[in-house]
Amino acid sequence: MDNELISPRQKEYLKNHRKHHHLVALCRFLAFFLFLVLWEISTSLHWIDAFIFSSPSRILQTMADMSKDHSIFRHTGITLYETLLSFALVVLVSFLTATILWFFGTLSEILEPWLVILNSLPKSALAPLLIVWLGASTRTIIVAGMSVAVFGSIISMYTAFRDTDEEKIKLIYTLGGNRLQVLKNVVIPSSLPSIISILKVNIGLCLVGVIIGEFLAAREGLGYLIIYASQIFKLNYLITALIILCIIAFFLYQGIQKLEHQIRKTRSL
């Protein structure tokens, strides 16, 4: 933008806006930093027990040790792979199911109470059953990851499909279209924003499901690492795994946000 076109008041406004933005970013970082410092000090001065609460320096040490034998990458990679795979399957299954339900209104009426029940069932209760059915394998963990997200995802996606403007649907019929063309030209494009926010919720849920699965049925992965570390009381490992999980969750969410940004850009170019 041309600098001469900006009035002094606009400049002032922009400056204040930037100032506020920087202040928030700085305080976020400071809060985190302060927390780490306090944590480190309180363990080194024995206010809290470092054996139970660990400390930032011990966590860094653990990460370095685990990097040396590559176990940190193996555990993280496995969890990430299982999460992404179960997420992809959730998206696929719920999209197909929502489409079928939209096509056959009577079927959705019949299935609705069952979907609601399955959605409100605590999925961790399913995990032991899955182990019996599918064995203690990666397959079980992926299914556990899916089970947490898939029913809610079907319900929300179907609701988004059904909330399509009736008049827009009528337009397609007035142009001589059939139900498939209504789906392709109106229902899916107009539900896209809702579909993206459903994805945002579900990537997190898949991670939850995968960790539950790994608690019970894994030999590797961060969920396994957490359970193993708690059993042998190596809390440095446990807290390290938790921190890696935080980082994974952050980047998965960022990934979806990038995707959303991309879609918005191409749609309203």
Add this chain to the structure above:
Amino acid sequence: MTPLLEVSHVCHSYHTLSGETLALSDLTFSVDKGEFLVIVGPSGCGKSTLLSLISGLIPVEEGTIRLGHSPLTGYRTNIGYMLQKDHLFEWRTVYRNVLLGLEIQKKETPENLEHVRQLLDDYGLTAFKNARPSELSGGMRQRAALIRTLALNPELLLLDEPFSALDYQTRLNVCDDVYSIIKKEKKTAILVTHDLSEAISMADRILILSSRPARICRILPLHFSRPELTPMQRRQEPEFKDYFNEIWKELTEHGQ
């Protein structure tokens, strides 16, 4: 000459669990080729239902509707239907919105595409071909919606209060625009409205419906001493006020 559209003894009811409501009762009228028929009536009297019946979107329960020589069964592609809002899709460019009908019916032939190009050119939208609908003014949007309908080359145009979503000033302009386009393309049109001035400014004949269950109160042919007037010019003619009063009287007598 046989009329283009013949509606005879059509009745229609709405069905709900609490009972049956008669919406249209024994309607009989016809529309000649090239004619502009306007249907007025109190709101909620079933005007839109009548258009849906004519277009074949809802099946006819009683009576017959003939287009040309054949009775209507199912949706007919030689009828163009314009809804209250333009419903241009934001995820398509203006050009791709206009092509929607041809795309759905898989009729994107070179002749049809040329026809669309001509329409966009004639009605001043060529420069906005690649714009998003949100970048157009209300009037331009309505014109784009009309071109989307005309792209399929319909014999009969049905217009369901197409100006009701516009502000008053735009409405008068778009009314002129749409009227001249329809006349220029020599289309037969049925317009539904509850705005009496709008009806008188556009119609060759006005069909007045009573409140629910809708019956035909009267079919009123309009004659202006000066021919070939635009809707805007008609509003200034002396006959305009007389017709207004006449229809107003008719509606208040049968409205209750």
